[in-house]
Amino acid sequence: MNVKKVSSRLLCAAAVSIALTSAGAFALNNDSIKNIDSTSIEMLNARFKQGDYEYVIEALEDVKVKTPKQYNILISALMNIDLDDAEEVADEFVKNYSNDYRAYHTHANVMGAQASNSIFSALGYAKKAKQSLETAVTLAPDEVGVYQALMQFHLMAPSIAGGDMDEAEKLADKIATLDALEGQFAKAKFYLQDDQVDKAVEIYATLAQQNEAKIRANLELGTHYLTDERFQNAFETLSVLLNESVETVTDKESEQWEAYAENKSNLLYGKYRIGLLAVQSGEYTDSGIAALEQYIEEYNTTSIETAHLPSMNWANLRLAELRLNANDVQQAKATLSQINGEEDKRFAKILKGLKKQIKKRA
Structure with missing residues (x-):
């Protein structure tokens, strides 16, 4: 078994989004850092959204008794x-909230990221991710989300790392008993990974006819095709989302908020995927530019949680690539100027290459 290949798959296996919301920026003094309330969390989320990670860390790292929300944003x-x-900090979260499934959910996310980042420690981190997800299921046997995360682990992780397709199918069946719609999505994901693509496409086609499911159905199937370089x-699947919209819900306490936030998130992700598709294929450049422009505008104005979505830096980087592909050197340069702060090594490599290309063509 190629350890590097194992490592590259484990982030997806244990990926769990950490939910953050946006609000207006604010300044913290020493006293308020010690007593951060829910309103301040909203404000910290805004700093996170702007990519000001150091600010968030400084604000929260010395808080002695952190809430689950504070742990998540930190x-x-x-x-x-x-x-x-x-x-x-994830280990600390689990220690301090040993009976809260959310702590293990977040812990699994970090372990998955470490597995992806640590070639020679990938299997050890994968084991920790799986253990945390199994604990989360034990603590919250009625929470669909933890079953989905554990199923994703079994689908994506190789057997040497604990993945098991039979267990994944059982989890898909369990999800169906808790939520019929989520059960259909779970079964479709299982079929995709089990090389039964025709069965998956049939399910997604049915889901795409339902108002509450069509955006997500197109996103998931389109993402599969993109990953498979089809x-x-x-x-054809993702471009449908360019003309989709979601009726805005403003009351976060309303019954409609959760469905709205999920739909909006999926729509935004779909638009980013169209841009990524244009970059990777070298085709559909105009559509990719339009999609990323929409993504950036809507990301900056939405009130839904955005931490799980591609950052503004990534969106601007991809948009700059497409503008350069369209021979619009000045717009590509202007787009790169919108990038603030640092991302990972891969981001830095792409950015460096783009700057070189722009300099040559300026």
Whole structure:
């Protein structure tokens, strides 16, 4: 078994989004850092959204008794700066909230990221991710999300790392008993990974006819095609989302908020995927530019949680690539100027290459 290949798959296996919301920016003094309430969390989320991870870390790292929300936003910020520090705080989260499934959910996310980042330690981190997800299921046997995360682990992780397709199918069946719609999505994901693509496509086609499911159905199937480098199929599936919209819900306490936030998130992700598709395929450049422009505008104005979505830096990087592909050198340069702060090594490599190309063509 190629350890590097194992490592590259484990982040997807244990990926669990850390939910953050946006609000207006604010300044913390020493006293308020010690007593951060829910309103301040909203404000910290805004700093996170702007990519100001250091600010978030400084505000929260010395808080002695952190709430689960504070742990989540701190860990999410640390994951963009230093995975080892994120791991340390994730361990602390589990220790202090040993009966809260959310702590293990987040812990699994960090372990998955470490597995992806640490070639020679990938299997050890995968084991920790699996253990945390199994604990989360034990603590919250009625939470669909933890079953979905554990199923994703079994689908994506190789057997040497604990993945098991039979267990994944059982989990898909379990999800169906808790939520019929989620059960259909779970079964479709299982079929995709089990090379039964025709069965998956049939399910997604049915889901795409339902108002509450069509955006997500197109996103998931289109993402599969993109990953499989079936670019034409991917474009035909994802491009539908360019003309989709979601009726806005403003009341976060309303019954409609959760469904709205999920739909909006999926729509945004779909638009980013169209841009990524244009970059990777070298085709559909105009559609890719339009999709990323929409993504950036809507990301910056939405009130839904955005930490799980591609950052503004990534969106601007991809948009700059497409503008350069369209021979619009000045717009590509202007787009790169919108990038603030640092991302990972891969981002830095792409950015460096783009700057060189722009300099040559300026």
